[in-house]
Amino acid sequence: MIGSTLRKWKELAANRLRERTAAKGVILMYHRVERPEVDPWALAVTPGHFAEQIALLKKVAQPMSLAALSRAHRQGKIPERAVAITFDDGYADNLYSAKPILEQYETPATVFVTTANTVSQREFWWDEWERICFANEPLPKQLQLEFRGRSRSWELGEAIHRQDAGGMPPWEAPAGTRLALYYSVWQELQQLGVSEREDALDQLKSWAGLDTGARSSHRPMSPDELRVLVAGGGISLGAHTVSHPLLSAHSPRLQKNEIENSKAYLENILGHQLTEFSYPFGGYNKHSVSLVQKAGFNCACSTKEATVWKWSNRFLLPRFTVQDWGEAVFESRLMRWFEH
Numbered sequence: 001m002i003g004s005t006l007r008k009w010k011e012l013a014a015n016r017l018r019e020r021t022a023a024k025g026v027i028l029m030y031h032r033v034e035r036p037e038v039d040p041w042a043l044a045v046t047p048g049h050f051a052e053q054i055a056l057l058k059k060v061a062q063p064m065s066l067a068a069l070s071r072a073h074r075q076g077k078i079p080e081r082a083v084a085i086t087f088d089d090g091y092a093d094n095l096y097s098a099k100p101i102l103e104q105y106e107t108p109a110t111v112f113v114t115t116a117n118t119v120s121q122r123e124f125w126w127d128e129w130e131r132i133c134f135a136n137e138p139l140p141k142q143l144q145l146e147f148r149g150r151s152r153s154w155e156l157g158e159a160i161h162r163q164d165a166g167g168m169p170p171w172e173a174p175a176g177t178r179l180a181l182y183y184s185v186w187q188e189l190q191q192l193g194v195s196e197r198e199d200a201l202d203q204l205k206s207w208a209g210l211d212t213g214a215r216s217s218h219r220p221m222s223p224d225e226l227r228v229l230v231a232g233g234g235i236s237l238g239a240h241t242v243s244h245p246l247l248s249a250h251s252p253r254l255q256k257n258e259i260e261n262s263k264a265y266l267e268n269i270l271g272h273q274l275t276e277f278s279y280p281f282g283g284y285n286k287h288s289v290s291l292v293q294k295a296g297f298n299c300a301c302s303t304k305e306a307t308v309w310k311w312s313n314r315f316l317l318p319r320f321t322v323q324d325w326g327e328a329v330f331e332s333r334l335m336r337w338f339e340h
């Protein structure tokens, strides 16, 4: 009796040890390789730092495509220090700044594209609002927005005058700063449907007295640029919905259209099947996950920070956000992630 309990306990301990030392992969999430003047969400990595990061990956890790990492995960054979690189949204700097560096180091990547912006060539809505909110001119004292049949107003106070974004996350911005105003309005805009949001952005532009022009520095890629991006085979495209909604805030029917139409649009541009998806804002519910699976994707990425290992759900693969770090900081983060 005691012997069999001891045997079971030893088996359990051996299993735990195997799980702790099981090969784990890391998926990195980037957005931009650029040096924007204002970057409230810390989405940008400068081209210099990006080159340092990719050079380091070649030295200390095993960069591979997301498709290869996902395949290895399905087969239960994730190679040691496997790393896959992903970009969300489809900014033009992915082509002009990131691709030459990725090619120089022969490192693959996947770019998840929001297709409506490819068609419209309009800035992403969070960038349009950033341009309005962080304009150099003083803003009117009060802001009133009408949406969904209700009205909400903000007193600007000190935020009338331009202040620095201050290098802190928007949700930590002190009350009365422009960054706090940015985040508060951003939260409202995030919940809206496409036409309601466009209407709200029009109201914001006329409130601030700004024109409607888009900045070339914040441009999304055009269909032709997407074709150039994937030429050479190192970079693959993935779908990131049509209009970048917070999927969990919408009906299954709207989610289905967003997921399937973005896939079909990109497949039409590329002439082959798309197999990877990422959830906008990392947001999903049980419908989103099952709709992505039914749409024919092989895997999907969330924004939960963790390593990929054998028990990871392949339709909720975790990713680590990379920031504008030089080689030394990036290396220490990377080593910490591998041990996650």
Ligand SMILES: [Zn+2]
Residues within 6 Å of the ligand: 088, 089, 240, 244, 280, 281
């Ligand atoms: Zn996104």
